[in-house]
Amino acid sequence: MSTLYERDAAVLAGIEKLRFFPLEVVSGQGSTLTTPDGRQLLDLSATWTASGLGHGHPAIVEAVTRAVRAAPGAGGLSAVHPDSVGLAEDLLALVPGDGERRVYLGHAGSDANDVALRACRHAGARRTVLSFEHSYHGGVGVAMGVSGVHVDAGVAADPDSVFLPYPNPFRPGHSGIEQDVVDCLELAERYLAGGSIACFIVEPILSDGGLVVPPDGFLRRIHELCRAHGVPMICDEVKMGLGRPGTLHAFEHDGVVPEIVTFGKVLGGGLPLSAAVGPAEILDAPPASALLTTAGNPVCTAVGRAVLDTIVTEQLADRAAKTGTLLQDSLRALAGSPGADRIGDIRGRGLAIGLELVDSATGAPDPRLAAQVVYRAWELGAVVYYVGGNVLEITPPLILTDAEAVRAAEILGAAIADAAAGKVDDEEVAKYAGW
Ligand SMILES: Cc1ncc(COP(=O)(O)O)c(C=O)c1O
Incomplete structure (x- = not known):
């Protein structure tokens, strides 16, 4: 039997797709997305910010x-x-x-x-x-x-x-x-x-x-x-x-x-x-x-x-400022861990955060690594996309909790380490063209 993703490929127009990994979702709650097989993913995109209040907000x-x-x-x-x-x-x-x-x-x-x-x-x-x-x-x-x-x-x-x-x-x-x-x-x-x-x-x-x-x-x-x-x-x-x-x-x-x-x-x-x-x-x-x-x-x-x-x-702007600081600090704390030399820059305001992936020797943008990292993050349990070729766009729901912010940095750190260590299959990633 074909997967939901395969059925989508057969019927929905390519001109309206921007895909990075085979993401299937059937429901969501707060900052969590649920896949058809019951896997839970931490949403670090919020549907490119459209789900800014999270999923299923009362x-x-x-x-x-x-x-x-x-x-x-x-x-x-x-x-x-x-x-x-x-x-x-x-x-x-x-x-x-x-x-x-x-x-x-x-x-x-x-x-x-x-x-x-x-x-x-x-x-x-x-x-x-x-x-x-x-x-x-x-x-x-x-x-x-x-x-x-x-x-x-x-x-x-x-x-x-x-x-x-x-x-x-x-x-x-x-x-x-x-x-x-x-x-x-x-x-x-x-x-x-x-x-x-x-x-x-x-x-x-x-x-x-x-x-x-x-x-x-x-x-x-x-x-x-x-x-x-x-x-x-x-x-x-x-x-x-x-x-x-x-x-x-x-x-x-x-x-x-x-x-x-x-x-x-x-x-x-x-x-x-x-x-x-x-x-x-x-x-x-x-x-x-x-x-x-x-x-x-x-x-x-x-x-x-x-x-x-x-x-x-709910003063979500203030909350975004605080959670955003915690998330940025947690990402910065990755410094010194495996793969962190591939992080060229972490920047942003509140819960609009960019993490730039680079060649550690030259500092040049590394779009291939960005594609691998978002793919690996999805495998590890988070949804995040890249923009501008090599920049992870981290824009979770404004209701993200502190614990979720810390978890987000852990998953992203692990995804960067794995991708930098060559653990991501380029052929798999290439199926999802991204931008
Ligand atoms: C800054 C900005 N303006 C406009 C748009 C277009 O919005 P929509 O895709 O909802 O038409 C986007 C979408 O990504 C955007 O990021």
Whole structure:
């Protein structure tokens, strides 16, 4: 009899797969995933952060159950519902900003960014979008065309896009990270002054591009330039926002108030839900230009409200800061153990942690080792993926316990040691292409 994984291979489209090992799951609870044969796996990805409250959180279960029982139908397109209006009100209360603002509700980070980008082009009657190399903003439309990760993978860039280098403190240019920042800001200034820039879309921490934490103040300086030239900044908080970095919003770290903020992933607690929050003058026009029939539906918006409420009342941002410190410390404590010389860098904020795997002799990125390590971690009982070629992206649920954080470091340490010692079968790993 074929396995679930083999049945999937026979029926589901390859274009929507990003696979690292043959992960099969039938259920989850908290930070644990359960496989069909009853194996329990520690979830260190949280479905790329979408399951940020963990699996089966009671607040989400309650919200879904209530909403499904009373659900009047589809979305907020042509009718209003207390949960869609309520979610927009909740978001406006939680996202700083001035003046009259609106909330777009969508299904995924991709459409929230796409809509925000298109609205900026329309509002300013300018087309060029400034973005960053190796950034990721979505898998559709303009959001895809301005995503450096897609461009790296051979997808045509949006014809009206410009990609700037994202300063990487671990891999600075020849003149050092300070100079990289200066060069990037100079480039940004030149484009912003040219008068053709519709908006600047920024990840506060580069995620799929390699979990790169920019130098302190970088986001603020970019935003100052945007403001000086009257160009809206879209801060893409889809993966890093809502508690994960140890603050409610990642942009808070730099004291920035972006014109537009986009959300997704954890906002829906695993269900499809996203949002863009920004000025009415940008998000109100042109009317009926971003229509998804089931956007703002009563079930997803009920969950969104429950997620926001849980993050705030359970103080999950503070908790992420504390557990993240413990997890980073536990990973650093691997120093000196077998294979630890292959760890080039451990970085992050809160529960957004990147662990860079390198060739110990040269310090060069080691993508082969990263593929082997995530495979071995799965064999040893943890789910973690890599980004940017060679960086483990460690983004567990925000409810991760201290004991789970310590266990996570143990499993990752063992996986790195085993992979470094050549115990992982390359042929097996090669079946799962990854990025
Ligand atoms: C920063 C960022 N923006 C946008 C997206 C797109 O979100 P979605 O896959 O939910 O469409 C992602 C997804 O990984 C992301 O990491």
